[in-house]
Amino acid sequence: MKTSRILLPLGTAALFSLATTGRAQNTEPAPAKLPIYGNISIGYGNTFFSGTLAQKETLNDGRGFGRNQGNTLTTWFYVAPARWKGLGVGTGIKGFFATPNNGGNDETYLYNYYHVGVGARYYPLSRVFNKGFNVKSSFGIGQMTEKMKYNKTRTYDHQFAIGTTLLAGVGYSIPAFKKRAAVNIDLEYETSNRRGDVTGVGENQPFRNSHVSLNVGLGF
Numbered sequence: 001m002k003t004s005r006i007l008l009p010l011g012t013a014a015l016f017s018l019a020t021t022g023r024a025q026n027t028e029p030a031p032a033k034l035p036i037y038g039n040i041s042i043g044y045g046n047t048f049f050s051g052t053l054a055q056k057e058t059l060n061d062g063r064g065f066g067r068n069q070g071n072t073l074t075t076w077f078y079v080a081p082a083r084w085k086g087l088g089v090g091t092g093i094k095g096f097f098a099t100p101n102n103g104g105n106d107e108t109y110l111y112n113y114y115h116v117g118v119g120a121r122y123y124p125l126s127r128v129f130n131k132g133f134n135v136k137s138s139f140g141i142g143q144m145t146e147k148m149k150y151n152k153t154r155t156y157d158h159q160f161a162i163g164t165t166l167l168a169g170v171g172y173s174i175p176a177f178k179k180r181a182a183v184n185i186d187l188e189y190e191t192s193n194r195r196g197d198v199t200g201v202g203e204n205q206p207f208r209n210s211h212v213s214l215n216v217g218l219g220f
Contacts, residue, residue, distance in 0.1 A: 034079050034081055035079070035080055035081060035082075035129075036077055036078070036079055036080075036090075037077070037078045037079075037080055037088060037090075037129060037130060037219055037220065038075075038076070038077050038219070038220050039074070039075070039076040039077070039078070039092070039184060039217060039218070039219045039220075040074065040075050040076075040217050040218055041072075041073075041074045041184060041186065041215040041216060041217020041218070042071065042072065042073055042074075042215065042216065042217065043071065043072040043074070043186075043188075043213045043214055043215030043216065043217075044069065044070075044071060044072070044213065044214060045069065045070065045071075045072050045096060045188075045211055045212055045213025045214070046068060046069045046211070046212055046213075047068040047069075047070075047096065047098065047209050047210070047211045048068075048209060048210045048211070048212075049068070049208070049209045050208045050209065050210075051206045051207075051208045068098050068101075068111075069098070069099055070096055070097050070098035070099045070112075071096070071097050071099075072094065072095065072096050072097075072213045072215055073094070073095050073097070074092065074093070074094040074095075074215060074217065075092050075093055075094075076090055076091070076092030076093075076094075076119070077090045077091060077092060078090035078120075078121060078129070080121075080129040084129075085127040086122055086123035086124065086126060086127040086128055086129055086134075087120065087121075087122045087123075087129075088120065088121045088122070088129050089118070089119070089120045090118070090119065090120075090121075091116075091117065091118050091119070092116075092117070092119070092138070093114060093115070093116045093117075093140075094114065094115060094138075094140075094167070094190075095112065095113070095114035096112060096113055096114070096211060096213070097112045098110055098111050098112060105150075105152070106150070106151045106152050107148060107149060107150055107151065108147075108148075108149040108151060109147070109148050109149075110146075110147050110149070111144065111145060111146040111147065112144070112145055113142060113143065113144035113145065113192070113194075114142045114143065115140035115141060115142030115164075115165035115167075115190075115192070116140050116141060116142060117138045117139050117140020117141065117142075117165065117167075118138065118139060118140070119136060119137055119138025119139065119140075119167070120136065120137060120138075121134055121135070121136040121171075122134060122135055122136070123173070130173050130175065130181075130182040130219045131173055131175055131182065132172065132173060133170070133171075133172055134170070134171050134172070134173060135168075135169070135170055135171075136167075136168070136169045136170075136171065136186070136188075137166075137167060137168045137169070138166075138167045139164070139165070139166055139167075140164070140165050140167075141162070141163070141164055141165070142162070142163075142164075142165055142192075142194075143160055143161070143162050143194075144160060144161050144162075144163075144192070144194055144196070144207055144209075145158075145159075145160045146158070146159050146160065146161075146207075159196055159197055159198055160196050160197075161194035161195055161196025161197075161205075161207035162194055162195070162196065163192060163193050163194025163195055163207065164192065164193055164194075165190055165191070165192040166190065166191055166192075167188055167189070167190040168188070168189055168190075169186050169187055169188035169189065170186070170187055171184055171185055171186035171187065172184075172185050173219060180220070181218055181219060181220040182218070182219040182220075183216070183217075183218060183219075184215075184216070184217045184218065184219050185214075185215070185216055186214075186215045186216075186217070187212075187213075187214055187215075188211075188212070188213050188214075188215060189210070189211070189212050190210065190211045191208075191209075191210045191211075192207075192208065192209050192210070192211070193206070193207075193208050194206070194207040194208070195207065
């Protein structure tokens with residue numbers, strides 16, 4: 001009987017403790033979701049070659065080809081919690097599509113390249129993501145494809161190279177649509193170092209270039 005009298009209060013206390021713990025666990029707040037911002041932009045830019053590509057560009061200039069301007073397309077996604085005070089880190093892709101240049105003996109020279117990478121964007125003045133002046137940078141890996149098309153024979157020389165790209169830029173974000181989005185204006189500079197096969201030259205040739213572009217887009 002004494003044992004029963006002792007166990008009954010202990011059992012009651014244990015059940016009460018379990019019930020209280022269960023209620024506490026059920027009332028814990030759910031973890032906050034990380035805010036993700038998307039950025040998409042289009043732009044206009046110019047490419048500057050060095051090494052083997054620069055030599056080819058000089059030859060093309062003498063054969064009546066134009067220079068290497070074209071259009072950009074960029075898509076990027078950032079994670080930017082408010083506690084980071086204007087800093088966002090993320091991943092994305094940027095591509096450049098050069099305007100085809102005609103010259104020589106009825107020939108067309110064209111190329112494009114892209115890189116996929118990781119990067120960051122920071123708003124040092126407003127300390128709020130998607131608002132005001134910002135700086136950005138990214139590092140990525142991508143491919144360049146180059147073609148010389150001979151229109152009379154319908155044949156072409158085709159080569160591609162793979163390597164890395166480093167990008168830096170400055171921009172300004174103007175809040176829009178009741179601050180649910182922002183209009184972004186970005187000036188970007190990038191430098192790329194790739195290697196690939198060149199028709200008539202050999203394997204593992206350097207494809208080095210830099211690029212400047214002005215881009216306008218929407219952040220949301």
